Amino acid sequence: MSSFYTTLTGLNAFHSQIEQISNNMANVETTAYKSNSISFEEVLTNTMSLNSASSVVAGKGVSIMGSTTCWEQGDLTETGNTNDLAISGEGFFITTNEYGTYYTRDGSFKYDEDGLLINDYGMAVQGYAINEDGTLGSLGNIELSTDPILPTATSEMTAKLNLDSGTETGDDFSTTVSAYDSLGNEIPLEITFTKNATANEWTWAASIPAGTGTTASTGTLTFDTNGNLAASTKTINLTLTNGAVSPQAITWDIAATDLTQYSSDSALSASSQDGNATGTLAKITVGDDGVITGTYSNGEIRDLYQVALAQFSNNDGLDKVDDSLYVATGSSGAAVVGAAGTEDYGSITAGALEVSNVDMAGEMADLVIAQRAYEACAKLMTAESEIMQTTVNMT
Numbered sequence: 001m002s003s004f005y006t007t008l009t010g011l012n013a014f015h016s017q018i019e020q021i022s023n024n025m026a027n028v029e030t031t032a033y034k035s036n037s038i039s040f041e042e043v044l045t046n047t048m049s050l051n052s053a054s055s056v057v058a059g060k061g062v063s064i065m066g067s068t069t070c071w072e073q074g075d076l077t078e079t080g081n082t083n084d085l086a087i088s089g090e091g092f093f094i095t096t097n098e099y100g101t102y103y104t105r106d107g108s109f110k111y112d113e114d115g116l117l118i119n120d121y122g123m124a125v126q127g128y129a130i131n132e133d134g135t136l137g138s139l140g141n142i143e144l145s146t147d148p149i150l151p152t153a154t155s156e157m158t159a160k161l162n163l164d165s166g167t168e169t170g171d172d173f174s175t176t177v178s179a180y181d182s183l184g185n186e187i188p189l190e191i192t193f194t195k196n197a198t199a200n201e202w203t204w205a206a207s208i209p210a211g212t213g214t215t216a217s218t219g220t221l222t223f224d225t226n227g228n229l230a231a232s233t234k235t236i237n238l239t240l241t242n243g244a245v246s247p248q249a250i251t252w253d254i255a256a257t258d259l260t261q262y263s264s265d266s267a268l269s270a271s272s273q274d275g276n277a278t279g280t281l282a283k284i285t286v287g288d289d290g291v292i293t294g295t296y297s298n299g300e301i302r303d304l305y306q307v308a309l310a311q312f313s314n315n316d317g318l319d320k321v322d323d324s325l326y327v328a329t330g331s332s333g334a335a336v337v338g339a340a341g342t343e344d345y346g347s348i349t350a351g352a353l354e355v356s357n358v359d360m361a362g363e364m365a366d367l368v369i370a371q372r373a374y375e376a377c378a379k380l381m382t383a384e385s386e387i388m389q390t391t392v393n394m395t
Helices: 002-026 360-394
Strands: 036-044 048-051 054-056 059-069 076-078 085-088 092-097 100-104 109-111 117-119 124-130 136-141 156-162 172-180 186-195 201-207 218-222 232-240 248-254 267-273 281-286 291-296 301-311 319-321 325-327 336-339 347-350 352-354
Touching: 002 036, 002 059, 002 360, 085 092, 092 117, 156 172, 172 267, 281 347
Parallel strands: 085 352, 156 248
Antiparallel strands: 036 059, 048 054, 076 352, 085 347, 092 100, 092 124, 092 301, 100 325, 109 117, 117 124, 124 136, 124 301, 156 267, 172 186, 186 201, 201 218, 232 248, 281 291, 291 301, 301 336, 319 325
8 A cells, every 4th residue: 555655646746747847838928937846855754673783764755845946037028118127137126015015027117197117017116216416315116207397597508619720810700509597498699709819819709689688798718829728717697688587697617628729610519508498208218227317308318217126145035926026035035125237236128028938848858757757657556556456356
Protein backbone atom coordinates (compact mmCIF):
# COMPACT_ATOMS: atom_id res chain seq x y z
CA MET A 1 0.00 0.00 0.00
CA SER A 2 2.85 2.44 0.77
CA SER A 3 4.06 2.36 -2.84
CA PHE A 4 0.55 3.25 -3.94
CA TYR A 5 0.60 6.48 -1.90
CA THR A 6 4.19 7.21 -2.94
CA THR A 7 3.11 7.13 -6.58
CA LEU A 8 0.11 9.30 -5.72
CA THR A 9 2.47 12.05 -4.50
CA GLY A 10 4.10 12.00 -7.93
CA LEU A 11 0.75 12.34 -9.68
CA ASN A 12 -0.20 15.30 -7.50
CA ALA A 13 3.18 16.99 -7.93
CA PHE A 14 3.33 16.68 -11.70
CA HIS A 15 -0.30 17.72 -12.00
CA SER A 16 0.58 20.92 -10.11
CA GLN A 17 3.57 21.46 -12.39
CA ILE A 18 1.38 21.08 -15.48
CA GLU A 19 -1.07 23.60 -13.98
CA GLN A 20 1.79 26.06 -13.42
CA ILE A 21 3.10 25.60 -16.97
CA SER A 22 -0.42 26.07 -18.32
CA ASN A 23 -0.77 29.30 -16.33
CA ASN A 24 2.52 30.59 -17.75
CA MET A 25 1.48 29.78 -21.30
CA ALA A 26 -1.96 31.33 -20.79
CA ASN A 27 -0.28 34.59 -19.70
CA VAL A 28 2.17 34.84 -22.58
CA GLU A 29 0.32 38.02 -23.72
CA THR A 30 -0.22 39.46 -20.22
CA THR A 31 1.62 42.77 -19.79
CA ALA A 32 4.72 42.46 -17.55
CA TYR A 33 3.76 38.93 -16.45
CA LYS A 34 6.62 37.07 -14.77
CA SER A 35 6.77 33.32 -15.33
CA ASN A 36 6.83 30.91 -12.39
CA SER A 37 8.32 27.47 -11.96
CA ILE A 38 7.71 24.73 -9.38
CA SER A 39 10.54 23.01 -7.54
CA PHE A 40 10.26 19.61 -5.84
CA GLU A 41 11.77 17.87 -2.84
CA GLU A 42 11.89 14.25 -1.77
CA VAL A 43 9.65 13.06 1.04
CA LEU A 44 11.51 10.87 3.52
CA THR A 45 10.23 8.68 6.36
CA ASN A 46 11.82 8.48 9.77
CA THR A 47 15.12 6.66 10.01
CA MET A 48 14.71 2.91 10.62
CA SER A 49 17.52 1.28 12.62
CA LEU A 50 18.76 -2.02 11.29
CA ASN A 51 21.33 -2.44 13.96
CA SER A 52 23.42 -0.25 16.17
CA ALA A 53 25.80 0.59 13.31
CA SER A 54 23.52 1.31 10.37
CA SER A 55 20.14 2.72 9.37
CA VAL A 56 17.94 3.12 6.30
CA VAL A 57 16.10 6.25 5.13
CA ALA A 58 13.01 5.26 3.17
CA GLY A 59 11.75 7.52 0.37
CA LYS A 60 8.01 8.17 0.45
CA GLY A 61 7.53 10.20 -2.71
CA VAL A 62 7.76 13.82 -3.67
CA SER A 63 6.31 17.14 -2.50
CA ILE A 64 6.26 20.66 -3.88
CA MET A 65 9.00 22.72 -2.25
CA GLY A 66 7.76 26.00 -3.65
CA SER A 67 7.16 28.24 -6.65
CA THR A 68 9.90 30.54 -7.95
CA THR A 69 9.27 33.69 -9.99
CA CYS A 70 11.57 34.55 -12.89
CA TRP A 71 12.25 38.29 -12.56
CA GLU A 72 14.12 38.65 -15.85
CA GLN A 73 13.32 41.73 -17.94
CA GLY A 74 10.63 41.21 -20.56
CA ASP A 75 10.92 42.70 -24.04
CA LEU A 76 9.43 46.14 -24.69
CA THR A 77 6.79 46.62 -27.34
CA GLU A 78 5.57 49.95 -28.71
CA THR A 79 1.89 50.71 -28.17
CA GLY A 80 1.48 54.14 -29.75
CA ASN A 81 -0.10 55.37 -26.51
CA THR A 82 2.19 57.97 -24.96
CA ASN A 83 0.67 57.36 -21.52
CA ASP A 84 1.94 53.76 -21.49
CA LEU A 85 5.23 53.42 -19.61
CA ALA A 86 7.74 50.57 -19.48
CA ILE A 87 10.62 50.05 -17.06
CA SER A 88 14.02 49.06 -18.44
CA GLY A 89 15.96 47.74 -15.49
CA GLU A 90 15.15 47.45 -11.81
CA GLY A 91 12.09 48.70 -10.00
CA PHE A 92 8.31 48.65 -9.76
CA PHE A 93 5.74 51.35 -10.40
CA ILE A 94 3.98 52.45 -7.21
CA THR A 95 0.18 52.65 -7.19
CA THR A 96 -2.22 53.41 -4.36
CA ASN A 97 -5.91 53.32 -3.56
CA GLU A 98 -8.00 53.46 -0.40
CA TYR A 99 -6.90 49.94 0.53
CA GLY A 100 -3.16 50.40 0.39
CA THR A 101 -0.03 50.55 -1.75
CA TYR A 102 0.63 48.15 -4.59
CA TYR A 103 3.62 47.60 -6.86
CA THR A 104 3.60 46.57 -10.49
CA ARG A 105 5.68 46.36 -13.67
CA ASP A 106 2.56 46.93 -15.78
CA GLY A 107 2.67 50.52 -17.03
CA SER A 108 -0.74 50.61 -18.72
CA PHE A 109 -1.66 54.09 -17.49
CA LYS A 110 -4.07 56.86 -18.41
CA TYR A 111 -5.23 60.23 -17.10
CA ASP A 112 -8.73 60.49 -15.68
CA GLU A 113 -11.03 63.50 -16.06
CA ASP A 114 -9.31 65.21 -13.12
CA GLY A 115 -5.82 64.83 -14.58
CA LEU A 116 -4.88 61.99 -12.21
CA LEU A 117 -2.54 59.36 -13.66
CA ILE A 118 -4.08 55.96 -12.92
CA ASN A 119 -3.80 52.34 -13.99
CA ASP A 120 -6.63 50.33 -15.54
CA TYR A 121 -8.04 49.66 -12.07
CA GLY A 122 -8.23 53.27 -10.95
CA MET A 123 -5.15 53.19 -8.71
CA ALA A 124 -3.15 56.42 -8.58
CA VAL A 125 0.42 56.28 -9.89
CA GLN A 126 3.00 57.83 -7.54
CA GLY A 127 5.73 60.33 -8.37
CA TYR A 128 7.56 63.43 -7.21
CA ALA A 129 6.25 66.90 -7.99
CA ILE A 130 9.00 69.06 -9.51
CA ASN A 131 9.34 72.48 -7.92
CA GLU A 132 10.00 75.63 -9.94
CA ASP A 133 13.68 75.52 -8.95
CA GLY A 134 14.00 71.97 -10.30
CA THR A 135 14.12 70.21 -6.95
CA LEU A 136 11.82 67.29 -6.16
CA GLY A 137 8.89 67.63 -3.81
CA SER A 138 7.38 64.88 -1.69
CA LEU A 139 6.06 61.57 -3.02
CA GLY A 140 2.41 61.70 -4.03
CA ASN A 141 -0.18 61.27 -6.75
CA ILE A 142 0.75 62.40 -10.26
CA GLU A 143 -2.05 64.85 -11.00
CA LEU A 144 -1.83 67.31 -13.87
CA SER A 145 -3.63 70.57 -13.33
CA THR A 146 -6.06 71.69 -16.00
CA ASP A 147 -5.85 75.28 -14.78
CA PRO A 148 -4.23 77.69 -17.26
CA ILE A 149 -0.82 79.21 -16.62
CA LEU A 150 -1.27 82.76 -15.37
CA PRO A 151 0.40 85.55 -17.35
CA THR A 152 3.72 86.85 -16.07
CA ALA A 153 5.17 90.24 -16.95
CA THR A 154 8.71 90.23 -18.32
CA SER A 155 11.22 91.45 -15.75
CA GLU A 156 14.48 90.17 -17.25
CA MET A 157 15.73 89.62 -20.80
CA THR A 158 18.89 88.67 -22.66
CA ALA A 159 19.96 89.02 -26.28
CA LYS A 160 22.90 87.61 -28.20
CA LEU A 161 23.86 89.62 -31.28
CA ASN A 162 26.72 90.95 -33.35
CA LEU A 163 27.03 94.52 -34.59
CA ASP A 164 29.00 94.82 -37.81
CA SER A 165 32.27 96.66 -37.11
CA GLY A 166 32.21 97.96 -40.69
CA THR A 167 28.98 99.93 -40.21
CA GLU A 168 29.26 103.57 -41.30
CA THR A 169 28.77 106.37 -38.77
CA GLY A 170 25.07 107.20 -38.45
CA ASP A 171 23.89 103.89 -39.91
CA ASP A 172 21.79 101.66 -37.67
CA PHE A 173 20.60 98.11 -37.12
CA SER A 174 17.25 97.20 -35.54
CA THR A 175 16.11 93.93 -34.02
CA THR A 176 12.98 92.93 -32.14
CA VAL A 177 12.59 90.76 -29.04
CA SER A 178 9.33 89.76 -27.42
CA ALA A 179 8.24 90.85 -23.95
CA TYR A 180 4.99 90.36 -22.04
CA ASP A 181 2.96 92.70 -19.85
CA SER A 182 1.00 91.76 -16.71
CA LEU A 183 -2.06 90.85 -18.79
CA GLY A 184 -0.10 88.43 -20.93
CA ASN A 185 -0.04 90.63 -24.00
CA GLU A 186 3.00 90.11 -26.20
CA ILE A 187 4.86 93.38 -26.74
CA PRO A 188 7.31 93.63 -29.64
CA LEU A 189 10.28 95.44 -28.12
CA GLU A 190 12.39 96.97 -30.88
CA ILE A 191 15.97 97.91 -30.08
CA THR A 192 17.83 100.13 -32.56
CA PHE A 193 21.63 100.31 -32.53
CA THR A 194 23.20 103.38 -34.20
CA LYS A 195 26.94 103.61 -34.95
CA ASN A 196 28.53 106.73 -33.39
CA ALA A 197 31.43 108.79 -34.70
CA THR A 198 33.51 107.70 -31.70
CA ALA A 199 35.38 104.50 -32.54
CA ASN A 200 33.74 101.29 -31.31
CA GLU A 201 30.79 103.19 -29.79
CA TRP A 202 27.10 102.59 -30.48
CA THR A 203 23.91 104.16 -29.18
CA TRP A 204 20.95 101.93 -28.42
CA ALA A 205 17.30 102.98 -28.08
CA ALA A 206 14.21 100.90 -27.27
CA SER A 207 10.71 101.45 -28.65
CA ILE A 208 7.28 99.79 -28.52
CA PRO A 209 4.14 100.24 -30.67
CA ALA A 210 2.35 103.52 -30.03
CA GLY A 211 -0.93 101.79 -29.21
CA THR A 212 0.77 99.94 -26.38
CA GLY A 213 2.62 102.77 -24.70
CA THR A 214 6.00 104.48 -24.79
CA THR A 215 9.58 104.06 -23.63
CA ALA A 216 12.43 106.54 -23.52
CA SER A 217 15.09 103.98 -22.63
CA THR A 218 18.43 104.57 -24.35
CA GLY A 219 22.15 104.26 -23.70
CA THR A 220 25.60 103.69 -25.18
CA LEU A 221 27.71 100.60 -25.78
CA THR A 222 31.49 100.81 -26.04
CA PHE A 223 33.40 97.79 -27.37
CA ASP A 224 37.12 97.17 -26.89
CA THR A 225 39.57 96.82 -29.76
CA ASN A 226 38.88 93.07 -29.90
CA GLY A 227 35.18 93.63 -30.50
CA ASN A 228 34.14 92.59 -26.99
CA LEU A 229 31.85 94.33 -24.54
CA ALA A 230 32.23 94.22 -20.78
CA ALA A 231 29.35 92.60 -18.87
CA SER A 232 26.73 95.13 -17.80
CA THR A 233 23.07 95.65 -16.94
CA LYS A 234 20.65 97.98 -18.69
CA THR A 235 17.12 98.92 -17.69
CA ILE A 236 14.26 99.37 -20.13
CA ASN A 237 11.27 101.18 -18.63
CA LEU A 238 7.89 100.80 -20.34
CA THR A 239 5.01 103.21 -19.80
CA LEU A 240 1.97 101.17 -20.84
CA THR A 241 -1.43 102.49 -21.86
CA ASN A 242 -3.15 99.17 -22.58
CA GLY A 243 -4.49 98.54 -19.06
CA ALA A 244 -1.53 96.46 -17.84
CA VAL A 245 0.60 97.31 -14.82
CA SER A 246 2.63 100.42 -15.58
CA PRO A 247 5.41 101.34 -15.46
CA GLN A 248 7.10 98.03 -16.25
CA ALA A 249 10.86 97.76 -15.72
CA ILE A 250 12.81 95.16 -17.72
CA THR A 251 16.39 94.38 -16.75
CA TRP A 252 18.58 93.69 -19.77
CA ASP A 253 21.38 91.41 -18.60
CA ILE A 254 24.36 91.62 -20.93
CA ALA A 255 26.94 88.90 -20.38
CA ALA A 256 30.54 89.38 -21.57
CA THR A 257 29.92 87.38 -24.76
CA ASP A 258 26.33 88.44 -25.48
CA LEU A 259 27.13 91.50 -27.61
CA THR A 260 30.06 91.59 -30.03
CA GLN A 261 31.39 93.93 -32.70
CA TYR A 262 33.03 91.77 -35.33
CA SER A 263 33.46 92.17 -39.05
CA SER A 264 30.33 90.23 -40.00
CA ASP A 265 26.71 91.08 -40.64
CA SER A 266 24.74 92.58 -37.80
CA ALA A 267 22.31 89.90 -36.62
CA LEU A 268 20.42 88.66 -33.58
CA SER A 269 21.28 85.01 -32.87
CA ALA A 270 19.24 84.36 -29.71
CA SER A 271 17.10 86.04 -27.10
CA SER A 272 15.25 85.06 -23.94
CA GLN A 273 12.96 86.62 -21.36
CA ASP A 274 11.13 85.42 -18.26
CA GLY A 275 7.56 86.54 -19.07
CA ASN A 276 4.74 84.57 -20.59
CA ALA A 277 1.20 84.82 -21.86
CA THR A 278 -1.58 82.73 -20.38
CA GLY A 279 -1.58 79.16 -21.65
CA THR A 280 -3.23 75.77 -21.25
CA LEU A 281 -1.64 72.33 -21.19
CA ALA A 282 -1.41 71.08 -24.77
CA LYS A 283 0.96 68.11 -24.72
CA ILE A 284 2.61 65.69 -22.29
CA THR A 285 5.92 63.89 -22.83
CA VAL A 286 7.86 61.51 -20.58
CA GLY A 287 11.65 61.25 -20.71
CA ASP A 288 13.76 58.18 -20.01
CA ASP A 289 14.38 59.61 -16.54
CA GLY A 290 10.66 59.49 -15.87
CA VAL A 291 10.27 63.28 -15.96
CA ILE A 292 6.80 64.27 -17.13
CA THR A 293 7.06 67.49 -19.14
CA GLY A 294 4.14 69.69 -20.11
CA THR A 295 4.07 71.85 -23.23
CA TYR A 296 1.58 74.70 -23.04
CA SER A 297 -0.32 76.58 -25.72
CA ASN A 298 1.78 79.70 -25.07
CA GLY A 299 5.02 77.83 -25.84
CA GLU A 300 6.01 77.34 -22.20
CA ILE A 301 7.67 74.00 -21.39
CA ARG A 302 7.68 72.91 -17.76
CA ASP A 303 8.86 69.80 -15.92
CA LEU A 304 5.93 68.74 -13.76
CA TYR A 305 6.58 65.34 -12.15
CA GLN A 306 9.13 62.55 -12.03
CA VAL A 307 7.88 58.97 -11.88
CA ALA A 308 8.83 57.12 -8.69
CA LEU A 309 9.99 53.49 -8.61
CA ALA A 310 10.32 51.03 -5.73
CA GLN A 311 12.91 48.33 -5.12
CA PHE A 312 12.99 45.46 -2.62
CA SER A 313 15.76 43.46 -1.02
CA ASN A 314 13.93 40.23 -1.91
CA ASN A 315 11.50 40.30 -4.83
CA ASP A 316 10.58 36.66 -4.18
CA GLY A 317 9.13 37.77 -0.85
CA LEU A 318 6.50 39.95 -2.53
CA ASP A 319 2.93 38.74 -2.22
CA LYS A 320 1.23 38.57 -5.61
CA VAL A 321 -2.37 39.70 -5.79
CA ASP A 322 -4.73 40.17 -8.72
CA ASP A 323 -4.05 42.26 -11.83
CA SER A 324 -0.22 41.91 -11.91
CA LEU A 325 0.03 43.70 -8.58
CA TYR A 326 2.29 42.91 -5.64
CA VAL A 327 2.28 43.94 -1.99
CA ALA A 328 5.27 44.17 0.30
CA THR A 329 5.74 41.63 3.10
CA GLY A 330 8.20 41.10 5.89
CA SER A 331 10.02 38.66 3.63
CA SER A 332 10.36 41.16 0.76
CA GLY A 333 11.47 43.97 3.03
CA ALA A 334 10.16 47.51 2.94
CA ALA A 335 10.06 49.36 -0.38
CA VAL A 336 13.07 51.54 -1.13
CA VAL A 337 11.65 54.39 -3.22
CA GLY A 338 13.55 56.61 -5.63
CA ALA A 339 13.20 58.54 -8.87
CA ALA A 340 13.28 56.67 -12.18
CA GLY A 341 16.55 56.85 -14.09
CA THR A 342 18.65 57.55 -11.00
CA GLU A 343 21.25 55.37 -9.30
CA ASP A 344 20.00 51.76 -9.29
CA TYR A 345 16.52 52.48 -10.61
CA GLY A 346 15.48 51.60 -14.14
CA SER A 347 14.81 54.03 -16.95
CA ILE A 348 11.41 54.72 -18.49
CA THR A 349 10.30 54.21 -22.08
CA ALA A 350 7.12 56.10 -22.96
CA GLY A 351 4.67 54.70 -25.50
CA ALA A 352 5.71 51.13 -24.73
CA LEU A 353 4.87 48.25 -22.40
CA GLU A 354 6.92 45.37 -21.02
CA VAL A 355 5.63 42.07 -22.37
CA SER A 356 5.52 38.74 -20.58
CA ASN A 357 8.88 37.03 -20.05
CA VAL A 358 7.41 33.57 -20.63
CA ASP A 359 9.73 31.40 -22.77
CA MET A 360 7.26 29.41 -24.86
CA ALA A 361 9.89 26.98 -26.14
CA GLY A 362 11.09 26.27 -22.62
CA GLU A 363 7.53 25.90 -21.35
CA MET A 364 6.71 23.40 -24.10
CA ALA A 365 9.79 21.36 -23.23
CA ASP A 366 8.88 21.39 -19.53
CA LEU A 367 5.31 20.41 -20.41
CA VAL A 368 6.48 17.36 -22.35
CA ILE A 369 8.68 16.24 -19.43
CA ALA A 370 5.92 16.82 -16.86
CA GLN A 371 3.39 15.01 -19.06
CA ARG A 372 5.68 11.99 -19.48
CA ALA A 373 6.37 11.90 -15.74
CA TYR A 374 2.64 12.09 -15.00
CA GLU A 375 1.96 9.25 -17.46
CA ALA A 376 4.69 7.16 -15.85
CA CYS A 377 3.17 7.67 -12.40
CA ALA A 378 -0.26 6.78 -13.78
CA LYS A 379 1.14 3.54 -15.22
CA LEU A 380 2.74 2.77 -11.85
CA MET A 381 -0.65 3.25 -10.23
CA THR A 382 -2.14 0.79 -12.72
CA ALA A 383 0.63 -1.74 -12.06
CA GLU A 384 0.26 -1.41 -8.29
CA SER A 385 -3.49 -1.85 -8.62
CA GLU A 386 -2.97 -5.04 -10.60
CA ILE A 387 -0.48 -6.28 -8.01
CA MET A 388 -3.00 -5.61 -5.26
CA GLN A 389 -5.70 -7.41 -7.23
CA THR A 390 -3.43 -10.41 -7.76
CA THR A 391 -2.66 -10.51 -4.05
CA VAL A 392 -6.36 -10.41 -3.24
CA ASN A 393 -7.08 -13.25 -5.69
CA MET A 394 -4.40 -15.37 -4.04
CA THR A 395 -6.11 -15.21 -0.67
